[in-house]
Amino acid sequence: MVDQSAEPRFVGAIDQGTTSTRFMVFDHAGREVGRHQLEHDQILPQAGWVEHDAAQIWDRTQAVVHGGLRAAGIGSGDLAAIGITNQRETTVVWNRTTGKPYANAIVWQDTRTDGFVQQLDADGHGDLIRERAGLPPAAYFSGGKLAWLLDHVRGLRADAEAGEALFGTMDTWLIWNLTGEHVTDVTNASRTMLMDLETLDWDDELLALFGVPRAMLPRIASSSEVYGTTKVSGPFGRGIPVSGDLGDQHAALVGQACFAPGTLKNTYGTGNFLVLNTGEKIVRSSRGLLTTVGYKFGDAPAVYALEGSIAVTGSAVQWLRDQLGIIEHSAEVELLAMHVADNGGVAFVPAFSGLFAPYWRPDARGVIVGLSRFNTKEHIARATLESICHQSADVVEAMVAEADLDLTELKVDGGITQNRLCMQTQADFLGVDVVRPEVAETTALGAAYAAGLAVGFWKDTDEVAGNWAEGARWSPTIDQPARDAARAHWAKAVERSLDWV
Numbered sequence: 089m090v091d092q093s094a095e096p097r098f099v100g101a102i103d104q105g106t107t108s109t110r111f112m113v114f115d116h117a118g119r120e121v122g123r124h125q126l127e128h129d130q131i132l133p134q135a136g137w138v139e140h141d142a143a144q145i146w147d148r149t150q151a152v153v154h155g156g157l158r159a160a161g162i163g164s165g166d167l168a169a170i171g172i173t174n175q176r177e178t179t180v181v182w183n184r185t186t187g188k189p190y191a192n193a194i195v196w197q198d199t200r201t202d203g204f205v206q207q208l209d210a211d212g213h214g215d216l217i218r219e220r221a222g223l224p225p226a227a228y229f230s231g232g233k234l235a236w237l238l239d240h241v242r243g244l245r246a247d248a249e250a251g252e253a254l255f256g257t258m259d260t261w262l263i264w265n266l267t268g269e270h271v272t273d274v275t276n277a278s279r280t281m282l283m284d285l286e287t288l289d290w291d292d293e294l295l296a297l298f299g300v301p302r303a304m305l306p307r308i309a310s311s312s313e314v315y316g317t318t319k320v321s322g323p324f325g326r327g328i329p330v331s332g333d334l335g336d337q338h339a340a341l342v343g344q345a346c347f348a349p350g351t352l353k354n355t356y357g358t359g360n361f362l363v364l365n366t367g368e369k370i371v372r373s374s375r376g377l378l379t380t381v382g383y384k385f386g387d388a389p390a391v392y393a394l395e396g397s398i399a400v401t402g403s404a405v406q407w408l409r410d411q412l413g414i415i416e417h418s419a420e421v422e423l424l425a426m427h428v429a430d431n432g433g434v435a436f437v438p439a440f441s442g443l444f445a446p447y448w449r450p451d452a453r454g455v456i457v458g459l460s461r462f463n464t465k466e467h468i469a470r471a472t473l474e475s476i477c478h479q480s481a482d483v484v485e486a487m488v489a490e491a492d493l494d495l496t497e498l499k500v501d502g503g504i505t506q507n508r509l510c511m512q513t514q515a516d517f518l519g520v521d522v523v524r525p526e527v528a529e530t531t532a533l534g535a536a537y538a539a540g541l542a543v544g545f546w547k548d549t550d551e552v553a554g555n556w557a558e559g560a561r562w563s564p565t566i567d568q569p570a571r572d573a574a575r576a577h578w579a580k581a582v583e584r585s586l587d588w589v
Contacts, residue, residue: 096168098160099540100324101532102149104174104258105336106195109148111156112532113167116545118555120529122160124152131192136199139192142180145258146265153323164324169314170266171332171539173339173531174258176279179233181244181304182261184252184270190241193258194233201232213297220294222278222285222370222379224448230257231281235298251303259333260306266330267316272306273333274390278381283308285370285379288390311338312385312538332539336531337361337395338383340501342538343530345553347391350493352484355530356502358406359444360398360480364487365391375486376446385541385549394490396445396483400454401476402504404438408472414465422507425470432467433458435581436475443585446486453588457581476504477514478578484518497521501530508562515562519571526559 098121103110110125126148131139157164177196182189194200205225208214214225223229234255238245247253256264257279260272277283277290282300284291290305309315311334320326334342337355341363344353349367354360365382368389373379382393405418415421437443439452456468488495497520504510505524515522527533540546564571 096166096545098162098166099169099171099536099545100153100156100167101171101173101332101536101539102153102262103336103532103535104145104149104172104262106175106178106197109145109152110532111149111152112529112536113156113160113162114533114536118527118533118537118552120527122156122158122162124155124159126152138195138198140178140195142182142189142193142258142261146262149262150323164328167324167328168545169329169331169539169543170318170324171334171535171537172259172262172330173334173336173535174262174276176257176276176335176337177228177230177233178258179230179237179255180258180261181234181237181241181248181253181255183247184254187265190244190253191237194237196228198233199227201227201236204235205232208297216293216297217281220284220291221281222372223281225281229279229281231294231298231300234280234300238299245301248301248304253304254306255300255304256306259335263315263330263333266318266322266324268319269316270306271309271315271333273309273311274381274384275311275335275338276333277308279335285381285392288381288384309333310384310386312383312542314542329539329543331542332535332537334383334535334538337363338381338393339532339534339538340530341365341393341534342383343527343532343534344499344501344525345549345556346499347549347553350491350495351499352487352495353499353501353530354480356401356476356500356504358401358403360401360476362396362480362483362487364394364491366393366491367391371491373490375490376448377483377486377490378445383538385538394487396487398479398483399442399444400438400440401479402502404436404472404475405504407438407440408469414469419506421469421473422509424466425473426509427466428464428470431471431474432463433460434463434467434471435577436468436471437581437585438472438475439585442589443582445483447482447582449586451587451589452585455581455585457584473507473510474513474574474578476510477517478575480514481517481575495520497523500524501528511560511562512565515564516566517571517574519564519568521564522562523558524560526557528559
């Protein structure tokens with residue numbers, strides 16, 4: 089065990105994700121020293137509905153904290169601070185007195201509010217939401233989910249108007265359980281359709297539009313400040329500062345040390361999320377990107393970002409494994425794809441649930457085109473990896489045009505960045521270097537950095553950036569004509585995927 093009489097030498101991070109929750113411990117150099125992770129239930133009451141049991145998530149959070157501290161061989165007293173990062177738009181409401189949720193949390197993937205938000209747009213309210221919140225009216229965001237709960241859970245609206253019912257995304261739920269404080273940060277608030285991007289406060293017109301009582305909303309704070317200290321009844325015991333809070337993709341931006349305007353990261357997971365730092369400037373997108381808050385540290389001005397969300401990337405590889413059965417394990421896709429020199433004319437657009445950024449075409453569906461008797465499963469595997477890179481390149485090109493920047497490299501993180509063929513293909517399609525850091529867990533690390541900066545564990549962002557170390561780099565290996573041909577082939581395939589629904 090570490091000597092607990094010494095100055096705390098570590099920062100902890102709770103990473104509350106869509107399928108699991110984990111707790112990780114980092115040292116001053118940003119190196120992982122311990123972790124524990126547990127999954128939680130995915131509740132699917134009917135088609136299009138996705139729910140989580142928030143009480144179960146709190147129980148699992150307490151368990152992973154204990155497990156992570158054991159794995160690191162430390163006690164909670166060895167922690168200088170705790171940061172939280174979370175699945176962003178998932179919506180929970182609970183009672184201030186009992187602490188019990190009124191209903192299951194509605195997950196960001198849930199589509200039950202599609203009709204509601206489409207009607208808002210049809211009624212002419214879409215421009216207000218886009219201008220004020222920086223977001224298009226969409227079921228993805230938490231404002232519509234909260235409106236649905238208020239309309240469908242018996243007694244909730246009356247309790248909300250009386251200030252007895254509390255709303256939060258998962259960060260707020262965890263901070264409240266840890267400290268008793270009802271608070272969120274600007275990054276999570278910017279994903280609700282209820283916050284004004286300029287004032288960084290809840291907007292009365294948007295609240296009225298969604299029918300949300302202000303009394304149930306958390307205080308909006310920066311991403312890096314002391315929100316409260318842990319209660320003796322919680323997993324950490326008394327007195328540890330909870331001082332970092334970032335939505336997951338914003339946390340990855342911080343974990344990748346993308347502190348300069350024009351820096352860009354791409355997280356490769358089930359889907360892909362690209363986030364571009366636009367500095368203190370709010371860039372309103374006309375190219376299918378989301379305008380959001382990147383992060384805000386203490387009293388410093390907010391840093392804004394453009395985000396491009398891609399629905400199906402890593403899950404396309406899972407489809408090859410689970411539905412087609414051409415691989416047994418996801419990691420096998422690289423070896424299979426390397427058996428052929430190219431895609432053999434095949435293109436795969438995995439628009440299983442429509443196309444997200446920059447297209448926003450819910451009518452699209454998955455297509456595999458260009459097939460002949462010559463083609464094999466190896467060509468399909470290669471086309472699958474290429475689809476991940478093409479979709480990312482589509483978003484990068486939109487960002488470069490929108491923000492008028494000269495991209496020099498793309499920072500990457502996430503599971504498929506271990507696939508060297510995929511990362512080389514990404515560099516080839518973009519025409520810039522692709523760089524992976526030594527520490528791959530950038531989301532949890534970003535939450536730890538935000539927490540540590542608030543208590544002086546790290547002095548400033550320059551010191552944080554000094555921890556970033558290159559783990560691998562891929563440079564383009566094809567010329568511009570070959571790149572243009574590949575991108576044109578992909579664009580033709582995308583056209584074939586449209587207008588199916």
